[in-house]
Amino acid sequence: MLTERQLLILQVIIDDFIHSAQPIGSRAISKRNDVKYSSATIRNEMADLEELGFLEKTHSSSGRVPSEQGYRFYVDHLMSPFSLSRQDIKRIQAMFGEQLMEFERVVNKSAQILSDLTNYTSIILGPEVFETELKQLQILPLNTHSAVAILVTNTGHVEHRSFTIPVELDPSEIEKTVNILNEKLQGVPIYKLNQKIESEVVTLLKKHTNNFRKTYDYIQAALFSEQPTKLYVSGRTNIMNQPEFKNIDKVRDLFSAIEKEREIAPLLRSQDHGVNVVIGHENEIEAMKDCSLITASYTLGEEHMGTIALLGPTRMDYSKVVSLLNVLSGQMSKTFRAWYQNY
Amino acid sequence: MLTERQLLILQVIIDDFIHSAQPIGSRAISKRNDVKYSSATIRNEMADLEELGFLEKTHSSSGRVPSEQGYRFYVDHLMSPFSLSRQDIKRIQAMFGEQLMEFERVVNKSAQILSDLTNYTSIILGPEVFETELKQLQILPLNTHSAVAILVTNTGHVEHRSFTIPVELDPSEIEKTVNILNEKLQGVPIYKLNQKIESEVVTLLKKHTNNFRKTYDYIQAALFSEQPTKLYVSGRTNIMNQPEFKNIDKVRDLFSAIEKEREIAPLLRSQDHGVNVVIGHENEIEAMKDCSLITASYTLGEEHMGTIALLGPTRMDYSKVVSLLNVLSGQMSKTFRAWYQNY
DNA sequence: GTTAGCACTCCGTGTTATCGAGTGCTAATT
DNA sequence: AATTAGCACTCGATAACACGGAGTGCTAAC
Structure with missing residues (x-):
């Protein structure tokens, strides 16, 4: 167990280091008003803290x-709550005050605000709305051989895809099929669509349409193939302002990692809901071993929709970031809920 | 006017430098099989070429x-045509062979291919389809106080936006208005919509609906407000492999510039159609002063749709990039045309 | 338990020397 | 007259070295 004095010293060192990025010496600490011990005492305590694994030296x-363990302890026990500046709060409120009305835009703007206010890189996943229900299916012919398929959910999410109509298919058959699907599938959760079709709609389709399989397969491909959840990244360049990323190879590796959406999305998705801090090597991704990732999730009603995250050096301003993510994820959830109160 | 020998030497220097990124000495040139002059002769010629402004020294x-002028001359007069490797061509064909059928996806994939094959950063603008015609307007109520507006064009382009319905508006009025708009505006080019409404539809709306102004203003905001053209960037990290971008400050400035879509989009849009090379300081944007930007445009039928571009150091492999852009923009245009033959 | 004092360590900086690639110029060669 | 060999010179890159300063660990004194 750490003594009061050790806690104080550890806190002071981390707070200082987070802002200066310079190794902290005993003299600098003993000079502070809130510390009334001599540099020698501090030195002894620091040696102990190092032995316990909370501190490190860059050279003898x-x-x-x-150390990473030090940050972990700081985040779990030491961190003092941060109050956002009046300005920052205004900025956030201003954004949510706008008549945006669009998941995408809210998410995009949120990413921008996060990176602007923190000078780190923000990554937002989502929104993904599994439990969302089908509102409308539509296939709109554009000309003799192409059409656009549109799928709308009860949350106002729209997916669409253009496709060419193979010559062997009869447009009127497609229309008929879509009509039936549309009628039978309203209100069905998206993730149950395929299942529902197979169990209830297939027999109906067989009865009312010729050449059922081909037509249906085609519509299936056009409408129901999964689209990957979008990832919004903002403030990529912020990371380059951090002294720990003066080295271009590090930056390149990190950027490459961020561009691999296939890896980042599951990472964000797998985090606990609520605010979550992943420090340095706790991170799975090699290139993020000297970064910290702080995540929070936003919801629609009770349902988890997505994750907002900030990526920075392990020497991050944890307390600011945590409270900012708290505020923002709350605002997002509140906004989405307001839009779909009776959802 | 340059002599044959000067042309040869200039070409050799630029070709070499493009691949080695190292200043080229007279001895290295005279050793080549295709050059049969001594290093002293080369030195003399090089001094002349420097005086003429085509070459530079990094130190005495x-x-x-x-020099930039050297590159300019090379691009305009010296560059030998490049034949893409069989592999590269296969890769391009494979992509266009897919049943993609979606502007967005084609554009996205094209950006990826460009950056992959060149190791530079690709930027694609578009597609913007001014002359595109309205196919369908739709407003779909989601619940008592929100709805989603969907606009489809004859090219299969879909725009949508969710919005809240103000209490003072009558949903049935909205529906009526949309029905009228839909009926009267089919086939009207998007950029003429507002004009057409004012000149022909307004009177009709006034007759058939109450509270016309408010309803219409609302729909106007939901459906017809301009959305900025999208910018697709791929291979951001490639630029960091170039030795001229070892300096992180340079990279940061360049990245910041690329993120400013408001500035990049007009830049791409303003280029001449066909392939276009902008070298170093010819570029308007400060952070791109030691980059070159090569652009080409793609079309739908006769109509310009957008621009594909590659961004790299001034020491770029111009001949490869130019022919690649040529091939790809051609393929894109061809593909789009095939989709909408009777457009 | 705390602190003053001191020897020691290591980074960063500035200095100097050296090496090599490349140039410009002059004089010799073709 | 054009080309080339030869040579002195320039500059960057690298390594070796000394030195000052910030910081530590330890011992002995308070």
């Missing part, structure tokens, strides 16, 4: 730097 | 490096 005669 | 006793 350097000041101390927090 | 260094080898030569092409």
